[in-house]
Amino acid sequence: MTGPIAFISSMPSEVQDSYLASLRAAMPGENIVPFDLLTDAQRQRVDIAVVARPDPVKVAALPRLAWIQSMWAGVDQLLPALGSKAPPVVRLIDPEMSRTMSEAVLAWTYFLQRDMSAYARQQARLLWRQLPYRKPSQVSVGLLGMGELGTAAAIRLADAGFKVRGWSRSTKRLPGIETCSGESGLDLILRESDIVVCLLPLTPQTQGLLNIERLTQMKRGAALINFSRGPILVENDLLTMLEREHISHAVLDVFSVEPLPQESGLWRHSSVTVLPHISAPTDNETAATVFADNVRAYRSGGRIPANVDLTRGY
Structure with a gap:
């Protein structure tokens, strides 16, 4: 029994x-x-x-x-x-969670590719200005984390026409997607991507991974999406890079403390989109x-x- x-x-x-x-x-x-x-x-x-x-x-x-x-x-x-x-x-x-996460990654990648954050800032200034259009094929997206969620997101982005690279700590193979691993692979992803998407698990090795040194490695004007876990990203370092205009925009669904405290500078920063941990609900x-x-x-x-x-x- x-x-x-x-x-x-x-x-x-x-x-x-x-x-x-x-x-x-x-x-x-x-x-x-x-x-x-x-x-x-x-x-x-x-x-x-x-x-x-x-x-x-x-x-x-x-x-x-x-x-x-x-x-x-x-x-x-x-x-x-x-x-x-x-x-x-x-x-x-x-599989439904993988589908939902890939949907969220694609949606917010489009948000950045179509300069929606920039247009929102222009609206606040009553500024009418058309920005150059970038095709998905002209936008390089680097995915950090190639587990079930990262793999699904990579395939969906590639199907939408984006140039996709995936990084994981150990070597992964995914047909039609360029993948890399190790420190040299991480350097490549950060250096070459127009949009970096973090889908890594939180482990002792990934905590604080996206710190000032690694954010500095990102292409100037690149954007960041973090849909994994808050402590992987050092939030104060991100704010520093946003103030330096090295990073153009950050879409954040996860934070070191949740709910995000009202005193956090992320709430009011014009180059940050704050989401309440909703990218892939169970x-x-x-x-x-x-x-x-x-x-x-x-x-x-x-x-x-x-x-x-x-x-x-x-």
Whole structure:
């Protein structure tokens, strides 16, 4: 007899209820129970937990836990909270999230390619001036991070006609897309790109990666999109490069502190677009379907889904 699946989250109750409804619809044969409603006997039998901003004390209270399913693609906050003795953590790999992220990357790349930020600044000054048009084929986009999300974004940008390069810490191959790796590859991406898009996971190696030295390497007048994690970018260094007009515009969906504090200079800077972490929200229904497939594979053969390498952080 299989035990219940524990649902552990610190999100608002209405958000939790929405997640639970989708999970239960995708797995009608499973007993999915919020942690606080589990009896002591049930907690002893739980072998799977699905989590979103979980309390690590609650996770530790499940002694037979075999693996943890995150409802998000990023696990940078989850891993430190759970510690090195946590059971395997499976991050969300959802084709719908990849589609949504690639859509966002393409949309904001168009925003920069069509000079929409410049036209907004001109409108504020009551200035009527037409800027030269750049075709997508004249715009080089460098993608930092070639995982599921980065790969989907690279393909979508290339299909739209942009010149695309992708960078990752280890060598990746993607048909029709130029890829590079290592420090020399990162230097190339920063030096040659008109728009740099960051989709890297947050790890000890990527924290603070986009600092003053690397932002200085960017082509003068280039733009930056950060849709990954806030701490990868040193925000004060970005502001410095914007004031120097070395970077023309930054589209930021993630920040070191979220919500972005009202005193942050990013809010009021005319060359910054602030978004409230919305580039690729989890789709409850498709995420639940992914999780259901993982559970079925585990129930039928005991196979734990591909999980996070704790040494790499992704």
